[in-house]
Amino acid sequence: MQTVDEIKVLLQKNKERLLQELKQSKEAISLIKKATHTNLSTEEKDKIKVQLLDICKSIPALAVFLLPGGALLLPLLIKLIPDILPSAFRDKEN
Template sequence: MPKVPKVEDIKILLRRNKKSLLQELRQSKEAMSLIKKSTRTSLTDLEKDKIKIHLLDICKSVPALAIFLLPGGTLLLPILIKLIPDILPSAFRDQEN
C-alpha cells in the first residue's frame, strides 16, 4: 500500500516550491488576460508565444498529474522527472537551473 503523505510533508513541499508556484500562477494570470485580449484584438507575436508556452506547460502537467495519481505515483513521478526533466512546467525548470 502506498504511503499517504502527511499534512506536514505537504506543508514542507509547498514552502519549498512556493516561489515556483507563485511564478506559475502569475504566468497563468497573464495567459488568461492575453486570451481575453485576443477575443477583442489581434495579439503580437510575443504575446502569441507566451500563450503557446503556457498551454504547452498545461499539456505537460496533465500527464504528470495522472502519473502522480497512480498507485505508487508518488515514487514514480520523481524518477520520471529525473529521466525526463522536460515534463515539469517552465516555472519549476527555471528553479532547478
C-alpha cells in the first residue's frame, strides 16, 4: 500500500507542475500577441525566452518517452541530464 500512496503523491505533484507550466505557456502566448502591436519590456522578452526554451526542452523528453521502453529510459536520462526538464518540473532543491 505504501507504493500506491507514493504514486498518488507523485501524480499530484506532477499535476501541479503541469498546471504551472500551462499557466506559464498561457502568459507567454499573451505576451507574444501583445508583441504584435506594441513593444515589450526587457522583462517580458525574458519571460517569453524562458518559456520558449522550456517548450523546446519538452520536445526531446516527449520523443524519448514515446520510444519503446521510453518510460524506463526517460527517468535515467533525467538523472544524467537534469536540464532536459522544463522549469516547472525541476525540483526546487536543485
